[in-house]
Each structure stands twice: as structure tokens, then as C-alpha cells.
Amino acid sequence: MILHSEDLHRIARDEQDRRDGFRHQVHVCMAAGCLSCGSGEVKQALEAEVARRGLAGRCQVKGVGCLGLCAAGPLVAVDDGATRYQGVQAADAAAIVDALGGSPVERLRCSGDMAFFQRQTRIVTENCGRIDPERIEEYIAAAGYHGLHRALTGMSRQEVIDEVGHSGLRGRGGAGFPAGLKWTAVAKAGDSLKFVICNADEGDPGAFMDRSVLESDPHRVIEGMAIAGYAIGASQGFIYVRAEYPLAVKRVRHALAQAERLGLLGNGIFHTPFTFHIKVRLGAGAFVCGEETALIASIEGRMGRPRPRPPFPAEFGLWEHPTLINNVETFANVAPIIRNGAAWFSAIGTEKSRGTKVFALAGKVVNTGLIEVPMGTTLRDIVFEIGGGIPGGRRFKAVQTGGPSGGCIPSQFLDMPVDYESLAQVGSIMGSGGMIVIDDSACMVDVARFFMEFCMTESCGKCVPCRVGTRQIHDLLARITAGQATPADQATLEDLCDLVRHTSLCGLGQSSPNPVLTTLKYFRDEYHAHIHERRCLAGACSAAGEVV
Amino acid sequence: MSPEFPKKVRSDLNPSRVLTFRIDGRDVSARADESILIVARQNGIAIPTLCHLDGLSERGACRLCIVEIKGSARLQPACVTYPRQDMEVVTTSERVVAYRRKILELLFTERNHVCSVCVSNGHCELQDLAVELGVSHVRYPYLYPGYPVDASHERFCVDHNRCVLCLRCVRVCDEIEGAHTWDVMGRGITSQVIIDLNQPWGTSETCTSCGKCVQVCPTGALTEKGRSVAEISRRRRFLPYLQMMRERRDER
Numbered sequence: 001m002i003l004h005s006e007d008l009h010r011i012a013r014d015e016q017d018r019r020d021g022f023r024h025q026v027h028v029c030m031a032a033g034c035l036s037c038g039s040g041e042v043k044q045a046l047e048a049e050v051a052r053r054g055l056a057g058r059c060q061v062k063g064v065g066c067l068g069l070c071a072a073g074p075l076v077a078v079d080d081g082a083t084r085y086q087g088v089q090a091a092d093a094a095a096i097v098d099a100l101g102g103s104p105v106e107r108l109r110c111s112g113d114m115a116f117f118q119r120q121t122r123i124v125t126e127n128c129g130r131i132d133p134e135r136i137e138e139y140i141a142a143a144g145y146h147g148l149h150r151a152l153t154g155m156s157r158q159e160v161i162d163e164v165g166h167s168g169l170r171g172r173g174g175a176g177f178p179a180g181l182k183w184t185a186v187a188k189a190g191d192s193l194k195f196v197i198c199n200a201d202e203g204d205p206g207a208f209m210d211r212s213v214l215e216s217d218p219h220r221v222i223e224g225m226a227i228a229g230y231a232i233g234a235s236q237g238f239i240y241v242r243a244e245y246p247l248a249v250k251r252v253r254h255a256l257a258q259a260e261r262l263g264l265l266g267n268g269i270f271h272t273p274f275t276f277h278i279k280v281r282l283g284a285g286a287f288v289c290g291e292e293t294a295l296i297a298s299i300e301g302r303m304g305r306p307r308p309r310p311p312f313p314a315e316f317g318l319w320e321h322p323t324l325i326n327n328v329e330t331f332a333n334v335a336p337i338i339r340n341g342a343a344w345f346s347a348i349g350t351e352k353s354r355g356t357k358v359f360a361l362a363g364k365v366v367n368t369g370l371i372e373v374p375m376g377t378t379l380r381d382i383v384f385e386i387g388g389g390i391p392g393g394r395r396f397k398a399v400q401t402g403g404p405s406g407g408c409i410p411s412q413f414l415d416m417p418v419d420y421e422s423l424a425q426v427g428s429i430m431g432s433g434g435m436i437v438i439d440d441s442a443c444m445v446d447v448a449r450f451f452m453e454f455c456m457t458e459s460c461g462k463c464v465p466c467r468v469g470t471r472q473i474h475d476l477l478a479r480i481t482a483g484q485a486t487p488a489d490q491a492t493l494e495d496l497c498d499l500v501r502h503t504s505l506c507g508l509g510q511s512s513p514n515p516v517l518t519t520l521k522y523f524r525d526e527y528h529a530h531i532h533e534r535r536c537l538a539g540a541c542s543a544a545g546e547v548v
Numbered sequence: 549m550s551p552e553f554p555k556k557v558r559s560d561l562n563p564s565r566v567l568t569f570r571i572d573g574r575d576v577s578a579r580a581d582e583s584i585l586i587v588a589r590q591n592g593i594a595i596p597t598l599c600h601l602d603g604l605s606e607r608g609a610c611r612l613c614i615v616e617i618k619g620s621a622r623l624q625p626a627c628v629t630y631p632r633q634d635m636e637v638v639t640t641s642e643r644v645v646a647y648r649r650k651i652l653e654l655l656f657t658e659r660n661h662v663c664s665v666c667v668s669n670g671h672c673e674l675q676d677l678a679v680e681l682g683v684s685h686v687r688y689p690y691l692y693p694g695y696p697v698d699a700s701h702e703r704f705c706v707d708h709n710r711c712v713l714c715l716r717c718v719r720v721c722d723e724i725e726g727a728h729t730w731d732v733m734g735r736g737i738t739s740q741v742i743i744d745l746n747q748p749w750g751t752s753e754t755c756t757s758c759g760k761c762v763q764v765c766p767t768g769a770l771t772e773k774g775r776s777v778a779e780i781s782r783r784r785r786f787l788p789y790l791q792m793m794r795e796r797r798d799e800r
Binding site: 190286288303307308310311315316456457458459460461462463464465467468469470471472475495496499502503504505 | 558559560607608609610611614622623625628629647650651654655657658687688689691713732734735736737738739
């Protein structure tokens with residue numbers, strides 16, 4: 001079956017009619033976070049309760065993607081977010097059904113109802129918590145695949161690339177390379193065989209943006225990849241997703257099968273000559289496979305180790321053919337850009353960083369969860385307004401962005417707008433969007449040690465500075481936190497960080513000293529106290545003080 | 549292991565193009581597909597290397613051949629970086645020399661390189677590099693890992709305590725001998741070269757006992773049995789020869 005545009009509109013209309021037939025909508029979050037605390041049973045209980053009262057034709061109970069406030073799961077949203085409930089248990093089903101159309105159940109209402117949900121701008125996550133990720137019809141009803149239709153039937157390849165270029169979209173995987181520039185490069189590469197790869201090997205500790213997008217709205221990524229395939233002249237795509245995300249893998253595979261069934265993937269999409277197929281490849285749990293050349297090696301069936309660039313994948317990629325690699329979130333932005341135009345997208349955000357960014361807010365913050373804000377939102381807004389501040393009456397100390405490649409940003413930069421340039425200026429990076437809030441109970445040397453331990457165990461071992469250097473840096477940090485270090489050790493530490501940063505082969509090694517360098521810069525007094533006074537200012541390192 | 553670096557002819561390197569550039573202030577000429585390392589050696593400019601070996605694919609992994617390129621903040625490994633017209637390369641700036649020395653020191657701390665009891669003493673590339681770069685002491689703590697020695701092969705011996713993970717053995721076995729007996733397992737600081745599926749060398753069914761791995765090993769990790777301290781010698785002239793024969797066969 002191959003769709004025409006009328007079919008697309010018919011599916012959307014039918015879906016809308018179906019939805020309008022229900023007076024009430026009860027959305028139960030079925031993303032990994034809420035599922036793990038029992039949202040599956042909640043949904044069953046709600047369905048049973050609705051059926052028992054004979055309301056099945058008037059009230060729809062639906063499993064949806066991530067509702068965002070992961071800390072307070074399982075989450076239930078009634079009537080498209082008019083009321084949100086948190087911490088719902090199966091036993092609460094009757095109360096929730098009772099309250100439909102009346103006043104909500106106060107004891108279950110989300111406390112973070114206001115700022116957390118109101119302050120966000122949703123592009124990538126616009127369908128998260130609204131549609132059933134396992135039904136393509138719902139995605140189509142939410143203007144899904146209209147962007148692909150518009151690109152294939154109304155735009156030339158160059159026009160698609162120009163649209164993405166003019167939108168100012170930058171790669172959301174971390175480095176922020178302009179997407180339009182990358183697409184142009186691959187489109188210009190002279191080879192009849194090209195590939196599109198979606199990098200879903202999200203490995204930063206505390207980051208779960210890509211997982212949530214794939215679990216909540218997989219078709220958005222598929223549509224983005226197909227548009228990219230058309231623009232650069234590729235007919236084969238790969239989604240490289242880590243095997244630790246079984247639900248995301250399942251939903252992506254399900255979505256691919258549905259798209260193929262409707263002819264939205266396959267041969268002659270929308271009766272044009274364009275052909276596009278997507279396959280899923282699972283990563284086996286190596287952080288370094290998020291690096292593009294290592295990822296390509298892994299798809300090819302070789303060991304996931306980076307190789308020197310140039311040549312870049314845009315010219316010499318998968319099986320040595322030109323390859324476009326973008327992150328999940330980058331592809332998720334593509335369809336809205338094609339649908340609404342570059343001007344619409346570039347009006348959001350800051351001058352150099354357009355659009356929005358999804359962050360996984362984690363650590364010592366009240367509202368842990370998934371948020372999407374315009375670029376340029378201040379850290380203060382994110383942590384204290386949307387995040388709801390620090391729990392337990394503790395004080396804010398720092399926020400760690402960009403995972404093990406990023407840095408710790410202290411409180412004096414709370415009013416800094418979050419965009420690629422500002423973060424780089426203070427020694428951190430945007431990264432893929434992990435944001436870990438640290439309160440005053442944490443020792444910053446120990447935080448640095450944690451991230452260095454991560455880099456040490458995830459180093460692939462190919463180049464010497466990263467393989468041995470990260471181990472030596474880790475050992476030095478462990479000595480400092482144990483209260484056994486000398487002033488000379490701190491000099492050695494800084495010296496090694498400089499070495500690893502400037503001589504490592506790939507981005508993993510080059511950026512691995514960032515957590516150490518930023519804590520040395522902004523929390524030098526803590527290092528000083530450990531080394532010279534044998535004590536930990538935060539009182540977190542128990543060993544310090546005992547070993548004098 | 550398939551080659552670490554693409555084997556297909558790189559479209560960005562045109563072998564019929566020649567260009568001139570400068571290394572350490574000297575004008576040199578190069579073919580566009582010759583690396584900075586190759587051109588430097590042609591002109592008698594020494595750049596230290598460890599994982600590089602003529603005749604094997606490049607890895608760009610030991611980072612000892614890093615050089616400065618004017619106008620670029622990033623240091624580049626000479627073995628996998630190709631010249632551009634009028635490029636200015638500096639191979640001996642204080643900065644890169646200091647980095648090279650530190651990288652070498654890191655290698656010395658990683659395993660147990662005790663020259664006085666090593667068969668390779670006096671014939672060891674790691675030792676030569678230390679002399680060349682003036683490593684008189686090591687400023688980082690030694691890690692002293694305890695690695696096993698595998699002497700189960702009838703003629704050869706592997707001592708992981710001396711291994712620098714240059715993977716020359718892996719490449720020569722795959723690319724020249726075609727046996728692919730060697731590979732590497734684990735990652736990061738726990739990486740280790742292995743025989744077949746990590747089994748004793750003597751039980752390998754793929755090993756042809758050709759000994760090429762032993763000949764290319766830069767340190768005392770791979771040795772012939774029956775040699776005592778400082779007694780090993782390496783014969784490597786076969787490598788470029790085999791490489792040349794293979795290229796000629798490809799041309800035919």
C-alpha cells in the first residue's frame with residue numbers, strides 16, 4: 001500500500017473523529033520511568049474501572065509517551081493535560097474515574113503543575129504524553145509525515161537542505177555542528193551509494209532524552225531520517241540504539257513496521273521515485289560507540305573504536321560511503337522545520353543557537369525529569385523555576401552539563417543563558433542534554449573522580465594518552481579524596497589533564513579532563529582543603545581527615 | 549580484525565597530484581597521498597613513532613608522532629595527516645617534544661618494563677625512544693599490573709607485561725600473513741592482545757607459526773624461545789618487500 005496525500009488526511013481525520021467520540025481522555029505514561037514504578041497496572045486498573053461503569057464509549061484510557069515529570073511517576077494526564085496526577089497507584093483508579101468532569105482528586109494532583117509544565121516550549125517533545133507511540137495513526141493525526149510529504153512532493157533536494165540550513169538547526173548530539181552544513185557536505189559527496197545514520201547511543205550518566213523521544217514518539221525520528229535521506233540522496237538508513245534501551249528498541253521496530261505497512265518507508269514513497277529503508281542496529285554497551293567513527297565501525301561489525309579524522313564520515317563513512325550521522329534529537333527537529341518553515345524555527349532561541357533543547361534534569365532537584373526549553377533560557381530558570389529548586393533545604397552548588405565530557409558550572413553563572421557558546425565559555429559543553437544538579441552535600445573532587453572513573457572504564461584503549469592518562473588522573477583524584485595527596489600531586493593532575501586533552505585521538509579522550517578542569521577552576525578551595533588540610537569541605541569524603 | 553583505517557582509495561587524496569610544503573622551515577615536495585611522516589623521513593627529518601611500521605596499515609594511536617601545524621590549534625599525528633600546499637609543519641617545538649616525553653612516560657607506567665631482565669634490552673624500540681626523547685625518570689606512579697606469560701607455543705612466547713598495545717602483531721597477522729590469529733580484547737586500561745578466542749598460544753588452530761608477529765614487536769612482549777636477556781634480534785626487512793609484492797600483484 002502506498003499513500004497519497006488524501007490518504008494521509010483521511011487517516012488524520014478518522015483519528016480525529018475517533019478521539020472526538022470520547023468525552024474524556026485519560027493518558028497514562030508508558031515510558032520506561034513510569035512503567036518501572038507500575039504505570040502498566042495503573043492503566044489496566046483504569047481500563048477495568050471504565051469498563052465496569054460502562055463508560056468505554058465515552059472515556060478513552062490511552063498509554064502515551066513521557067509526560068516529563070519522571071520523579072513523580074506513575075503519571076496520569078486527564079483531558080490533554082487539564083489535570084495531571086502523580087504517584088498514581090492501581091487503587092486510585094476509581095477516584096480518578098469519579099473525578100472525570102468534576103473537581104480533580106486533590107491528593108494526587110501534581111504539585112509542579114504550574115512552572116514545570118507551563119515554562120516549557122515543546123517542539124521535539126510536542127507529542128510526548130499526547131499520542132500513543134505504538135499507533136502511527138495518532139502520529140499522522142498530529143501532522144505526522146506531512147513534512148515528509150511536503151518535502152517529497154513540493155520541494156527539491158536543495159530546497160530541503162536550504163530550509164534546514166536557514167533554520168539554524170545545530171547538531172544536538174553535543175558539538176553543535178550546523179546541520180545544514182553537514183547535510184550539504186554529504187549531498188555534494190560524489191557517490192551513488194550514501195547512508196543516513198541516527199545516533200541513539202546515548203551514554204552520558206544521567207541523560208535520557210533520546211530514550212524518551214524514541215519511546216514516546218518514534219515516528220518523528222523516522223520521518224526526520226527519511227527527509228534527510230531524500231535531501232542527501234540516500235536510500236538506506238540505520239538507527240544505532242543501545243541494547244540497554246529495550247523499550248525504545250521495541251517501539252522503534254514497531255514504528256518501522258507500521259511505516260513500512262503504510263508505504264511511508266519502502267519503494268516509491270508517496271508515488272515519487274524516492275525509496276528509503278531503515279534498519280535497527282543495537283549497540284553492545286560501549287560509551288565510545290557514540291563517537292561517529294566508532295559507531296560506524298560497530299555497524300560494520302568491527303570493533304567499536306574511533307579512527308583518526310579526516311576523512312570525515314560525510315565523505316568516508318559507513319562501508320566507506322558518504323554518510324550522514326545525526327543525533328535522535330536533531331532528526332526529531334527536522335519534520336517540524338519542513339512543516340512550519342525555517343523562519344518559524346529560527347525565531348526560537350538565541351542568535352547562534354536556534355530552536356529548543358531537551359534536557360534530562362537529574363540529581364538534587366525537586367522536579368527530576370525531561371524538559372524542553374528554548375535555547376538561551378537561564379540556568380536559574382531551569383533549575384529553580386522548572387526544576388523547582390533544591391530539595392531538603394540544601395543549597396545549590398553546581399550544575400553538571402554534558403556528561404563526562406562536560407563541566408561543572410558554579411552558582412555565579414546561574415544567570416547565564418544556556419546555549420552552545422555560553423557553555424563553552426565557562427569550560428563546559430552543551431553535550432547531548434544531561435543536566436545534573438549538585439547540592440552542597442557533594443564534594444566536587446569526588447564528583448570529578450566519579451566522571452573520571454567513567455571515562456577510564458569507557459576509554460576504548462586505542463590511544464595511549466586516553467588509555468593510561470585517564471587511569472593516572474583517576475588514581476590521583478582518588479588519592480586526593482582519600483586525603484593522601486601532596487601539593488605536587490595537584491600539579492601532576494593539571495599537567496596530565498593538559499596532556500590528555502591535547503593529544504588524545506577522539507573526542508572522548510580530548511574532553512575527558514573537562515570535569516576536572518572546571519572543578520579545579522571553580523572549586524579550587526576544595527582541592528586545597530583535601531590536600532593541605534586533609535579535610536573535605538562538604539564532609540562527603542569520609543577518608544579525608546582520618547589519614548593524616 | 550579488519551583494517552583500522554579505510555583500505556579503499558581515499559578520494560580526498562589524489563596520488564597524481566604533487567605539492568610543496570614546509571617541515572621545520574625546510575621546503576619539501578610530496579605526493580598528495582604521502583603522509584607528513586613519510587615525507588619527513590624522505591628528507592631525513594626524524595619523527596618518533598611506535599605503532600607505525602612500514603608495510604602495515606596506520607592506526608594513529610600511539611600519538612608519539614604528533615606535530616604542530618601552523619594555523620591549527622590542534623596537534624596532528626604525522627602518520628595519518630596529509631600535507632596541503634604551503635602547509636607549515638613543526639616537528640620539534642618545545643610543546644610537542646614535552647608531550648611526546650609524557651606519553652612515553654605513561655607507557656612506562658602502564659606495564660612492567662624492566663630493561664635489565666628483558667630479552668629485548670638493547671634492541672627495544674621503547675628503550676630507544678626513551679633515550680631519544682631524554683626520558684631520565686618517570687613522573688607518574690607505576691601501575692605494576694600482574695600479567696601472565698604464555699609460553700605454551702613451541703617456539704614463541706608472549707609476555708603481556710611488556711606489551712605496549714601498538715597492535716603491530718594484530719595487523720601483521722591479519723594484513724600480511726592473513727591468519728588473523730591475534731586480536732585485542734577488553735577496553736581502556738584493561739585491553740590485552742589475545743590469541744584466537746583468548747586461549748593459550750600453543751592451542752591455536754589458526755596460528756601458522758610464521759613468527760611475523762615476533763619480528764614486528766617493538767618490545768620484549770613477543771619473543772623467540774631460547775633467548776636470554778638482551779639476546780633478541782628482529783628481522784623486519786621482509787615487511788616492505790611483502791607489501792611491495794602484494795601491491796604489484798594488485799596492479800596486475
